[in-house]
Amino acid sequence: MSTQQAEPESQEAPEDPEMKGAESPAAEEQKGGGMVDEHAEKRAELEGETVHIKVFRYDPEVEGKQEPRFDDFHVPFEKGMTVLDSVMYARDEYDSSLTFRHSCRQAVCGSDAFFVNGKQRLGCKTQISDLEQPVRIEPLPHQEVVKDLVVDMDHFYDQMHTVEPYFQDEDTPATDDLEEQRQSPENREKIKMSSRCIWCGACMSSCNIAAGDNEYLGPAAINKAYKFAMDDREDEQIKEHRLRILEQEHGVWRCQTQFSCTEVCPKDIPLTEHIQELKREAVKKNLKFW
């Protein structure tokens, strides 16, 4: 693995001393004499506590950032502050080049999944006061890093698309006869948790199997397929077609039930359970066992 990968190597980056980030050329170029002074000044102005965050930095284009490192920031703590709030503060007040995805900041857009203190979490949903300091914030492991905390999501999206993630019945309503398909509340309940996926990629990043097998569909895509396969509104033939996609060599049978996906899912989706249920369905349909 190259250094562009937020693989365990980069997680093992040396425990840098306080303010090491300031020694980097990028930081020295900052207006006002570099990050050390700025931090000191900011802290002197603060009356309350500050939170110490260590943020992974990497930019393929900028000299001094091509070698991955951690930057330290001390941000004033406010009640209710989340990990996302802390990196936003660091970016807006200290270093505008600090890069990460974020949008809704209420756990529905799925863009700010980071590796925080060794676990995949949504930045916006994680209270900073729940974490041990210094808080280490890194990009999702096992994904190529584009810059700082931004990883390339293309492979994740490709896997999601592989399972044909769309309703397949072609039966659209006639305009003069408006009637919905019927679905029992129980069936809706059955697919409810699977329908909550926000495509954040935390599960995929936490999965050992996905890390070693690039073709493995992965927990998110399998869960997406579960949502359709278990929905009574699609007919049996389509369900079998879905199970065939899922029981292929790099499908459900690869899962070794380590539960890491279930553990990190910010929407509490029982991913491992869904994968097991699909294995059982495949067996029931006499599909191939790899």
Added chain:
Amino acid sequence: MYEHDVIVVGAGGAGLRAAIAAHEAGADVAMVSKLHPVRSHTGAAEGGINAALQEGDDWELHAYDTMKGSDYLGDAPAVETLAKNSPEETINLEHWGMPFSREEDGRVSQRPFGGLSYPRTTYAGAETGHHLLHTMYEQVVKRGIQVYDEWYVMNLATTDEADPNDRECHGVVAYDVQSGNIEGFKANQGVVLATGGPGQAFDHTTNAVSCTGDGHAMAYRAGAPLEDMEFIQFHPTSLPSTGVLISEGVRGEGGILYNSEGERFMFEHGYANNSGELASRDVVARAELTEVQEGRGVEDEYVHLDMRHLGEERIMDRLENILHLAEDFEGVDGLVEPMPVKPGQHYAMGGIEVDENGQTCVNGLYAAGECACVSVHGGNRLGGNALPELIVFGKRAGRHAAGEDLGEPEIRTGYGDDVEDETDADLPVQPGEAGLDTAGGVAADGGVTADAEGILERTVETARQRVDRLMDKEDGVQHAEIRAKLQKAMTDYVNVFRTEEGVKKALRLIRECRQEYQDVYVDDPSRTFNTDLQQTIETRNLIDVAETIALGALVRNEFRGAHWRQENQIRDDENWLKHTLISWDEGEPSIFYRPVILEGENKTYEPKERSY
């Protein structure tokens, strides 16, 4: 240069629906979006989709409620189009597999919402937007529609005839966020803007960080007027610390608002003697702030929303997401404690002026969804009416852009003989005249002679120069400082309660932001995923949009819908049954008005006193 028949900018609800419709009409469609589609802010919508689906309800009742809710500033042809088409579109979503909440007999559930005379809000738990967004994205994947995600559209490529009604839009210029490459996207048939709301003009908002009014600002600078921008909805129930939305569904299911004295103030202090918590949003937002101002707020800031009495089973069935939000963002367990709530900026009723087919006055330029003003929401949007707007008007815009004949629109756009253009408002500054960073809308010189490729190439060149300038400048002001100042000015002075003096202060501060922006620079030297650059461009858009909001709020010297004015607390139908239009006229905003259309298909909606 990329080339397609129809280019849809933005990939939330309206954009996805427009793309699907244009594709079904036979066009080669591409979506260009600064976010991957599933990240769009439509996903945060919670409440539901109003559609007259059940016996006993009908589209005319839906239209009536919407006109009343709009405080008679909605245009009847638009409102009736929404009400008539929403049932079909809602059922269509169901057929695409959207997991709506269900009744025992398997039919989709509907619940009561504020300002509705019938429980017609169709929903999927308290996550309706999430399901709508994902269901439509699934359909885009199914159809193989091309998506350029994480491409940030900076400019429209539009000809520059003096009269915007003569201009033509030929495409857009965007940069690839991952690589920094700037490219032209030629649209042979039309460009549909579906870029969402401008909530980031305020600092306490339910809107995503990405809601920066990009489409508004681009259309405005290309010559399409912005309509009714003063009408900003402040949602009565957002969490105080973050602005995270607590769905109106909580009140729809029976949630109760209390002040610090434990009074059910909506009734006990006479704000809405009939509907109480289910009065329309503007009424409830004002009631809450009045309670706080009169010393009956909790911690002088918020009120309590209590849903404990609904019982765990019902809460888990219909409002589970709300429990998670209250817990994660406020540390409150909604099953055992009331939730703290206060009004937060939520929705822009106004937007880019369009007709029922989604078309602006600029040929080939369309808008749909929150960035557009058709206008269905008038002075105040009813809860549950945003999602049907996305699907109904997103679809119409997509079809029309793809060349389908949808009939002659009744709503007119642009400057014409039906407008009134005197304004006697005393403007504190000439806010637009600062030239700032030639990000203007129209790039072609002598549009009549230039061909589409030429116009696009010139627009690309202008965009590249602009980015180079921002990147090369080594010192100056950073966007975050300007954005924070702008957001504070809007929240301090153009909020739920407005005064002439306050709005003028806001305009002066916005002018200062404009001037400071002249000196803006991008500190991050990298072309790779440069969010510093993107946010700098967004901030310019926010300045333009904030200015139109404040200008509209200043000139509309009456009280209507969400627009409350201290000096004149009565609705002035004699003078103000008209839309405020602001157009970008050679670098300065110019203001004109167009009468509201109150004549519907079968009847005229007579303005009545709005009581709940």
